[in-house]
Amino acid sequence: MRVSLEELAYVAKLAHLALPEDAAAQNKLLDEMESIINLANQLALANTENVAPTAHVLPLENVWRKDEVKNSLTTEQLLQNAPAQVANCFKVPAAITNANEEEKF
């Protein structure tokens, strides 16, 4: 199944990825997407007539924990990978780009 350029642009946007501008690079991506989708589409060929629907590959259910508090990481440990920090907070790109428009997908 061939993906359209519009669909490719849409997926790139959802994934916060920049779409290359030159047509050759775009075509390469379209080819790759096509082969990925074709691979996934093979699932549709399987006969599932007598197979119960499931939501998980493991034959497990109700794996849970008691409501008990255990130690968290220290603030220092939490911030260890933060590219930038201010006043013990992670410094992140502006979540609000201007007063009227929030950048959120």
Next chain:
Amino acid sequence: MTAYETVIGLEIHVELATKSKIFCSCSTTFGADVNTQGCPVCLGLPGALPVINEKVVEFAAKAGLATNCRVANYCKMDRKNYFYPDLPKAYQISQYDLPICEDGWLDIEADGTGKRVGIIRIHMEEDAGKLTHNDKTGHSYFDVNRCGVPLLEIVTQPHMNSAAEAKAMLENIKEIMETIGVSDCKMEEGSLRCDVNLSVRPIGQEAFGTRTETKNLNSFRSVVNSISFEEKRQIRVLETGGKIIQETRRWDDELGVGYSMRSKENEQDYRYFPEPDLVPIVLPQEKIDALKESLPELPAIRRNRYKTVYGLSDADARQLVFVPAFANFLDEAIAAGATPKAAANFLMVGIPFLLKENNLTENQIPFSPAILAELIALIENNTISSSIGSQVLAELFSQKASPKEIIEAKGWSQVSDTGLISQAVAAAIAENPQSAADYKSGKGQALGFLVGQVMRATGGKANPKMVNEELKKRLS
């Protein structure tokens, strides 16, 4: 001008009162220092795996049972993908097509009429972290503490038609969640918040108008005010030939204005899929039945009992049931022998006032319900007057002593000595001949003044009933 009808549906977020988060063992305590309640699961570090908190499932099922929902025997968690720095994983674990509860309803009352509001679903999800925006630097600051705090999202049918109805529904949800103990519902701490979906349509029109969603309202006042703002705005747009755009809006409570948050044309595409890190949740019917059995008396039933068994007015029953801590205290005081109406009055006036005065919450009444029952009995058997009763109540907030001990220590016992009262009455008449004459000539209110004089002269301790009788006797 066309007459319009407003159509409202609510999405209510309730933070669950668990000790630990939904998928890890970090604390959920509100108000901790920034970035002190986080772990690899909260941060979404590679290899970190979530494990669901059993209590969250139990609380969610209870919430559904208390709101007449069907609780699913089989449900699962799903992954909702979006990029936003308030969730480091870049997805929120939520529920999509198989929520834990569906198809409920609550009966509400607003503007004097009752109606049934449907509940489409209740699902479990994790809260996001907190972002603080800095306008000057153009950056935001992220605190992970709230990441993974368990939430219920309660989605109602668009069955409400006014701000009053939306408020009544939210109040019902609040009192139920507090009563069954799944949330403290502190709106000022964000543990109860609400999104309002609203559209308008000409009366008689079947099809819904285009709706907008006003997000994250965290007080009853902002829910009511944002609704009246938005319904007026939409009608104005339609009346001037415009079109309503389906959009997310934000409400500024201080300015009293709502405004558009995103003008993106795209429908949001969260690409939900079953959460591979969590296995399905199976609740056998016996377990659901047992949870239902374990529910305490629900507010609607309690209100009714207060009216029929305690003989309280509808307004009083509503006011008391709305604060479960007070309602529980009332039930226990009555069980300890208190007269219902007297105990209700203390819990509606004196006690809330003194709690506020002493910076205490509703759960922190510093004496037992039995003590309140004792105080009421002392008033009713005329050991003290009701005004002294209020003073004893105030003392109960500052010392650990029984009402009897306080009355003895302070010498507040009511005077029922006929001789003493007779003397005080005679003195009051002698000192206020004009009032006495007024009463004799038919001015009934003069008696109240004289009673007041006697009470003052006896330091509030004279038995008012006896004073009344003695005055009438002497002035007849």
